[in-house]
Amino acid sequence: MAKKPTNPYYHPEEQRRGAPPRPVSPYSDQRAASPAQQRAAAARRKKAAKAKxxxxxxxxxxxxxxxxxxxxxxxxxxxxxxxxGGGGVLPGEIGTEDALKGDVVNILCAGIDFEEGREYPNGMGFTDVILYVSFDMKANKISMLQIPRDTYIGEATTTGKINAVALQGKSEPPIAALATLINQQFKLPVDYYVTIDMDAFKAIVDAIGGIEVTVPFDITDDYGNTLHAGTQLIDGATAEFMVRQRHNYGNADIGRLEMQRYMYSALLKTFKSFPIKDILKVMPAYIQYVKTDINLAKMGSLATKVVKVPSENIVMFKVPGEACMVGSQSVFTVHLEATANILNSYFRPYSAPVPAAELSLIELQNTVPDVDSGTGQTMDSIDSGTAQWGQGNVDPNAAAGGSSSAPAA
Structure with missing residues (x-):
């Protein structure tokens, strides 16, 4: 057997030597790590990776x-x-005084009516529905003041009527002119406004699937259609009819204001029970037809408070006064003393009373007694069917001419 070649560089002493040691970094610990140290180092590396x-x-x-x-x-x-709507806000000087902010908020609500064939250069029609709402958040009460559209205000408009103030005003937004006049003549602060196109009111009612309302007595229109008395679910067209109709009443526009209370009550009751799906359904119509300077945050805050107000704490009033003639046109003139009493009792809960002599309102005559000037009408009385207003205000001639076979639409 041939011998294996021998390595000329082989030396027997190499058998007793291990592999040559690898060079060691001068910065490392030259001592061999113990098992415990190795486990600690691994734990540190794991912790560092986890932190990363x-x-x-x-x-x-x-x-x-x-x-x-x-x-x-x-x-x-x-x-x-x-x-x-990207609209402007009201002038700050007509708002609630700083000391009362957070306790009271005052909102001007207006229904805008546009006459067919008439031009409206500033996009504002007649404010034929004017409702001043004072929310006493501290006492959890709401007072609502209906201001008749024909209220005589002097020479502020060419007609002398309050419903043309925003239409003929030069302010931006146009409703600010009406808010400023209410502040000056009624001495009432206005923090926010809400306006709605009256022609679109029915679209909003339809968007939520109708509204349940109490009709105090049969209402007949000029075409013989009758909306029968009773609590019922009505559609948008019928709701608009209720809000607009005035020829069925012995005192026309004033009767219409009182009938509108039933609609306000129904709207508030519906709003207080609004599920989120109805809010989503009504939002497109709301955005299209309603203009306001109440932002979403404030709107949400107010909504959560309004739903907690009991119906007996929501009271509706009408400005005391009567119809009279100025020249060839009929207007509504306020009764100063009765108006001052209502405003001081229900709309200035934490402010000093304002005497009638300090109001800038114009009283042309005072010959008839005032309706609900002392106590108003609670939403609770409307909801429960105990409200007193009703049959006594029906115009017999208008009612007799109607037919009970066709519902109003």
Whole structure:
């Protein structure tokens, strides 16, 4: 057998030597690590890796959170601009005094009527429905004041009537002219406004599937259609008929104001029981036809408070007064003393009373007694069917001419 070649560089002493040691970093611990030290080092490496992953996740979460915040702000601004219509706000000097903000909020609500064939250069029609709402949040009460559309205000308009103030005013938004006049003549602060196109009122009622309302007696229109008395679910067209009809009453426009209380009561009752699906259904119609300077945040805050107000704490009043003639046209003139009493008792809960002599309202005559000037009418009395107003105000001639076979539409 051939011998294996021998390595000329082989030396027997090499058999007793291990592999040459690897160079050691001058910065390392030259001593061999014990098992315990090795486990500690592994734990430290694991902890560091875990901390690194946590930081990475936090960074991703922060980025997502920031993106969501930016998106929410963008959506809020978009919805807020849609809800407010991008309209202007009321002058600050006519609002509630600073000491009472948070306790009371006062809102001017107006229904806008546009006559067919007439031009409206500033986009504002006649404010044929004027409702001043004072929400005493501290006492959890709401007082509502109906101001007749024909209220005589002097030479502020060419007609002398309050319903033309916003139409003929030069302010922006146009409703600010009406809010300013109410502040000056009634001495009432106005914080916000809400206006609705009367022709679109029925669209909003239809959007929520109708509204349940109490009709105090049969109402007959000029065409012989009759809306029968009783509590019933009505559609938008019938709701508009209830709000607009005035020829069925012995005192015309004043009777219409009193009938409108039944609609206000029904709307408030519906709103207080609104499920979220109905809010979503009515929102497109609301955005299209309603203009307001109440932003989404304030609107949400007020809504959560309004739903907690019991119906017996919601009281409706009409400005005391009577119809009279100025030249060739009929107007409504206020009764100063009775008006001052109502305003001081129900609309200035934390402010000093304003005597009748300090109001800038014009009283042309005072010959008839005032309706509900002392106590008003609670929403509870309407809801329960105990409200007193009704049959005594029906015009017999108008009622006799109607037919009970066809519902109003």
């Amino acid at each position: 992953r946590r930081k990475r996740r936090l960074a991703v979460f922060a980025a997502v959170l920031l993106a969501c915040a930016v998106l929410c702000v963008a959506v809020y601004n978009l919805l807020n601009n849609l809800v407010t």
